[in-house]
Amino acid sequence: MSDAVSALQGRMATGEVTVREAGLRGMITLRGDLADPALHAVCTAITGQAFPAKGKISAEGEAGLCWMSPDEVLVLVPYAQATDAVAQIDAALKGQHYLAQDVSDARALILVEGAFAREVLAKVAPVDLHPAHFGTGDFRRSRVAQVPAAFWMPDTDTFAVICFRSVADYAFDVLVASAKAGPVGVF
Template identity: 45%
Template sequence: MSNLQSPLNGASYEGLIHIQEAGLRGMITLRGDLSDIKVKNAATGVAGVDMPGMGEARCVDERAICWMSPDELLITAPYGEVAADMAKMENTLGTSHHLIANVSDARAVFILQGDKLRDVLAKLTPTDMSPEACPVLAMKRTRFAQVPAAFWFRSDTQVELICFRSVAQYMFDLLKAAADPNADVGYFS
């Protein structure tokens, strides 16, 4: 049996914000008609949270449903529960047109925390980081430097960020540079 490892083995950094690679996280892509009750029930049934609206995320602990596009959701779960969750979803979906894929091992997850969060993120992404444009639970797909990523604010001072596993070290280094205590911008705080 192989020894499962997260992309950066829980690497962390303390600067203007705290950056933590979250470790192994289960992630399921669900594509289908998001207005279909079976698709909604499949997602909410395993996530245990309400269906998000367009551009939103709903989360409790490691479980979340993130709106990714008009026909795509990302469901997060504890890593070891993905196979059972997918089986439950397939059973709920029945013959409804859908696609389900386990993307857990293709992604890296970072938890970012701190009062300077919006300043740090604004250095790396073209996304408007104002609280009005990017409120708590808003789901954003964007770029950080040249890296495609998605993120959502779990609170005013905590963000969960997802990128491809192959660029996890690069993303971590970008975040560390932006969070360097000597690089404080002080715009949002």
């Protein structure tokens, strides 16, 4: 078996805002009844994080739970733990209607870090990113330029952006161009 390689192989662009690939991350799409206590319990056991409310993320380090839709969460774990995490989900939800799929190798994680990271993303995503409407703990599934993406703020000067691996180069380049254009001064 070949070694896993991240989508952007560690690409980084530095300046006032740094745009960099975060490397391999375990990501599991879990669809099912989000009100089910067994689903909550297994997600919490795997990640050590509280189950998120609508439009939120509960995360620390490489572990997290992202609310994706009324019947879907994205489970974040260290890359090496993804296969075992899916097996834990399968065991905990056996006999129920659900879907757990390891999508780690189909996604890329890009970090946008710096004083005007919020503006970098605001220029390319159709989301109200004003600090009064979006902050740490919030999670959105939207677009970056013309590609599907999801994002959150691990801290006040950082955005984490997940996109499909197939469009990672494009998303990275769009974020770099937005950063190089400089702040707009809106926020």
